[in-house]
Amino acid sequence: MEDSKSPFIEKFLFRIAKQWIAGDTMDEALKSACQANENGMAAIINRLGEHITSKAQIDQMVSEYLNLVADLHKYKISGGISVKPTQVGLTSSLEECRNNFRVIIEKSSLSQSFVWIDMESSEYTDDTIKIYQSLFEKYERLGLAIQANLKRTERDLSVVLKQGAKIRLVKGAYRENKKIAYKTRHEVDENYKKLMTVLFRDGNEFGIATHDSTLIEFAIKLSKEHERKFEFQMLKGIRDEMKPLLINQGYSVSEYIPYGTNWLPYSIRRLKERKRNILLLGSSFLHSHRV
Numbered sequence: 001m002e003d004s005k006s007p008f009i010e011k012f013l014f015r016i017a018k019q020w021i022a023g024d025t026m027d028e029a030l031k032s033a034c035q036a037n038e039n040g041m042a043a044i045i046n047r048l049g050e051h052i053t054s055k056a057q058i059d060q061m062v063s064e065y066l067n068l069v070a071d072l073h074k075y076k077i078s079g080g081i082s083v084k085p086t087q088v089g090l091t092s093s094l095e096e097c098r099n100n101f102r103v104i105i106e107k108s109s110l111s112q113s114f115v116w117i118d119m120e121s122s123e124y125t126d127d128t129i130k131i132y133q134s135l136f137e138k139y140e141r142l143g144l145a146i147q148a149n150l151k152r153t154e155r156d157l158s159v160v161l162k163q164g165a166k167i168r169l170v171k172g173a174y175r176e177n178k179k180i181a182y183k184t185r186h187e188v189d190e191n192y193k194k195l196m197t198v199l200f201r202d203g204n205e206f207g208i209a210t211h212d213s214t215l216i217e218f219a220i221k222l223s224k225e226h227e228r229k230f231e232f233q234m235l236k237g238i239r240d241e242m243k244p245l246l247i248n249q250g251y252s253v254s255e256y257i258p259y260g261t262n263w264l265p266y267s268i269r270r271l272k273e274r275k276r277n278i279l280l281l282g283s284s285f286l287h288s289h290r291v
Helices: 002-017 026-038 055-074 094-110 122-136 153-161 185-202 213-225 243-248 263-273 275-288
Strands: 042-047 079-083 114-117 142-147 166-170 206-209 230-235 252-259
Touching: 026 042, 026 055, 026 079, 026 252, 042 055, 055 079, 055 094, 079 094, 094 114, 094 122, 114 122, 122 142, 122 153, 142 153, 142 206, 153 166, 153 185, 166 185, 185 206, 185 213, 206 213, 213 230, 243 252
Parallel strands: 042 079, 042 252, 079 114, 114 142, 142 166, 166 206, 206 230, 230 252
Antiparallel strands: none
């Protein structure tokens, strides 16, 4: 009886997760990316999965990203990709990861696609920043995600901005120790504002990755004080009512589009990240299913 219910439950959960997951396949992700372009947004595609240790699976993931970049060029899709370091070798060695990123970035450069290096849990932060810094010396179309929930991030941001880094500012989705991370929503939001202020003061070409209206309004306020090239970044299917409003006001918006069969653990983490995500998901789900 238990087994017969599991597929039904998973199917129900996938129907909800489908709000922000393009589907299992690359073709579904590319279709969502084309739709984002048609709606006036760039696309950032991410293949779900992380902490890959098998050499064969790492090589397969690199190959998939290379095919993805080729298809972005083939279908003239505006945007790029976002890659987690542990997808492409960081769990094996820093050097293997850096070499795999180099291969992906070189292919992306040929098609003018942008590459974002995702930030994962704090145990990988130092190595991820090292990889970014070494590659950014040669490849300009390369960005780094940093997390507002980590107490170290203000210092990290100051260091990489001196190099001219291109930053995606996120809140952070990983469970961290309170000694190194802010735990309450208020603390994270206040640090997010502080880091945004630094970006608008000292940075250029960055992404404000949030669905929070208060933080978006704060970014708009800062943008009127400092003329900078930046964009808002939001998940596929979340805050769809806000995206066209921002575009109509002249702001750039990119849609983050994950795909792959590992949608369940990813979705659970997104919901655990902040309780408000559940409210945003529910609102977006109802909005898209109105009759």
